[in-house]
Amino acid sequence: MIDLGIIGGTGFYRFFEDVESLTVETPYGEPSAPVTVCTWAGRRIGFLPRHGMHHQYAPHQVPYPANVAALKQLGARQILGFNVVGSLSAHVAKGHFLLLDQFIDMTWARNATIFTGLSGAHADLAEPYCARLRRLAIAALADTGEVVHPKATALVINGPRFQTKAESRLFNSWGADVINMTQSSEATVARELEMCYVNLSYCTDYGVIAEDIAPASGDAPVRHIDVVSEFQANIGRVEPMIRRTVEALTDGPDCPCRTALDGCWLDTEAGATRR
DSSP states (O other): OOSEEEEEOGGGGGGOOSOEEEOOOBTTBOOSSOEEEEEETTEEEEEEETTTTTTOSOTTTOOHHHHHHHHHHTTOOEEEEEEEEEEOSTTSOTTOEEOOOEEEEEOOSSOOOSOOSTTOBOOOOSSOSOHHHHHHHHHHTTTSSSOEESOOEEEEEOOSSOOOHHHHHHHHHTTOOEEESSHHHHHHHHHHTTOEEEEEEEEEEOTTOHHHHOGGGOOOSOOHHHHHHHHHHTHHHHHHHHHHHHHHOOOOTTOGGGGTTTTTBSSHHHHHHHO
């Protein structure tokens, strides 16, 4: 029914017309919301707001396995995850776009795997984002006139609280470029379900260390209301970037993501059965 899934925020609904809303049951429970199915940017897509239609799921409560599985059950084998992020580095400014290629996972005690028993697998996440989709997205956004970082490392905190200044300074010293609360969980589940996954992020703020990385900005420590306001004020820049990315993400049936669990199963018979 769909050939591409998008997971993002509720502001995406303004992009879509002639939509169909589908309730999907998965082996991992209910997703954050019904899947909005429509034709957009020349593709048949399914959209899910990761935090729910009314932002009722905090980052540590998002049903990540159900969200990704719902899109797969509707036919998608690849997903574009869109995020807003805060900067941790002087070279990433508010208003920049990023195509993440790595993350550092600092989350804990959340539902971020489809494996709970002995028939699970140790998914390889050395390269957590689909290299094929990343190449397509980089090429698609190369001449937009926007600043697009083709590589970036996200530090993923558990939330829902924002980080302390000491934490941000530590994460900066580790080489992290931006901070976020959802990316590691979503990308991990996509790999476990052998789906191609790529991320496009938009930087809305300088986090809590604006005084260190952008002292001229005058920004105060980040508040959620400021993040939302910054994103909404720039939706006219964000929409064409997402559209160009969606148009570029062609299918790749032979992509290594589709067999990512080969050799990773704890129980080889169980792994063969799942296929």
